[in-house]
Amino acid sequence: MNNKKITDKKIIKLEELTWKKIDELDRNKTIFFLPISPLEEHGPHLPVGTDYLTIKDVTFETVKILNKKNPELTYVVIPPIPLGYCKFNTEFPGSISVSGKTVRDVVYSVGSFLGNHKFKYMVICTFHLAVAHLRGIYSAMNKLESKFGLKCCEPWGPYYYKKEIQNKEPKLGFDTTKEVHGGFRETSLMKYQYPYLVDESYKNLQSIYRDVFSPRVLGKSFKEIGLKDGYIGSPSKADVDYGRWFFNEIVNTFVDSTLKLYSGKELPELPKNVKFAMKALFWQ
Numbered sequence: 001m002n003n004k005k006i007t008d009k010k011i012i013k014l015e016e017l018t019w020k021k022i023d024e025l026d027r028n029k030t031i032f033f034l035p036i037s038p039l040e041e042h043g044p045h046l047p048v049g050t051d052y053l054t055i056k057d058v059t060f061e062t063v064k065i066l067n068k069k070n071p072e073l074t075y076v077v078i079p080p081i082p083l084g085y086c087k088f089n090t091e092f093p094g095s096i097s098v099s100g101k102t103v104r105d106v107v108y109s110v111g112s113f114l115g116n117h118k119f120k121y122m123v124i125c126t127f128h129l130a131v132a133h134l135r136g137i138y139s140a141m142n143k144l145e146s147k148f149g150l151k152c153c154e155p156w157g158p159y160y161y162k163k164e165i166q167n168k169e170p171k172l173g174f175d176t177t178k179e180v181h182g183g184f185r186e187t188s189l190m191k192y193q194y195p196y197l198v199d200e201s202y203k204n205l206q207s208i209y210r211d212v213f214s215p216r217v218l219g220k221s222f223k224e225i226g227l228k229d230g231y232i233g234s235p236s237k238a239d240v241d242y243g244r245w246f247f248n249e250i251v252n253t254f255v256d257s258t259l260k261l262y263s264g265k266e267l268p269e270l271p272k273n274v275k276f277a278m279k280a281l282f283w284q
């Protein structure tokens with residue numbers, strides 16, 4: 001292939017290619033990445049782009065590592081889409097929620113371009129894991145696999161919901177299982193990635209916990225379950241070293257799943273309870 005950019009192994013962005021260059025890509029050796037996570041409030045201390053910025057950075061870092069690790073393949077990043085389902089916290093300004101159906105349609109439309117042109121691999125990158133958002137992604141993936149034989153994966157849902165993080169993270173001396181949203185983990189992550197975007201007030205925020213999977217809170221908004229500041233967990237414990245570890249752990253998970261997808265190895269799946277919750281859900 002005489003495309004200098006491609007042989008240079010710079011990160012290839014779809015929006016920078018002509019249709020001709022896209023058409024020249026080797027169907028058997030090109031993997032596309034679709035980053036998609038919404039703008040959503042993350043407490044009074046973190047930017048609404050916490051999930052969006054994270055998934056964007058994770059995707060580019062994943063591709064950087066893959067370019068070194070497995071340079072015979074070509075990796076193309078589709079422009080990150082700031083979209084997702086987060087209706088439960090739209091009472092806060094800055095949360096933009098679309099329906100799970102819209103998520104499905106967007107992912108399916110992007111995948112259809114790949115399928116129609118005989119491309120074979122797509123990694124769907126989300127850091128946001130609301131069940132309705134995942135349902136949109138997974139139903140698009142199923143449809144793309146059956147219609148085009150497009151091989152897809154979504155790496156973060158299985159890792160997160162199988163609680164891999166609790167097994168792997170450095171010992172911290174406090175219970176991290178209740179860190180759900182804008183808490184210790186995400187505040188640490190943002191302190192590492194974007195310290196200038198973390199409001200100093202995080203140091204004085206009280207720990208607040210809620211079981212968001214309890215049937216009692218199902219279908220209720222954050223404010224209805226008493227989350228008046230929009231976070232769940234303990235942001236004040238945030239730690240930049242943990243943030244670094246966490247960021248790299250997310251990237252490693254994506255690298256690993258991408259290579260498994262390409263080599264046809266078995267990919268981690270969502271646990272049964274999440275699959276069940278996705279099925280039980282009405283489109284919303």
Ligand SMILES: [Zn+2]
Pocket residue numbers: 042050051127128181182186
């Ligand atoms: Zn988040």
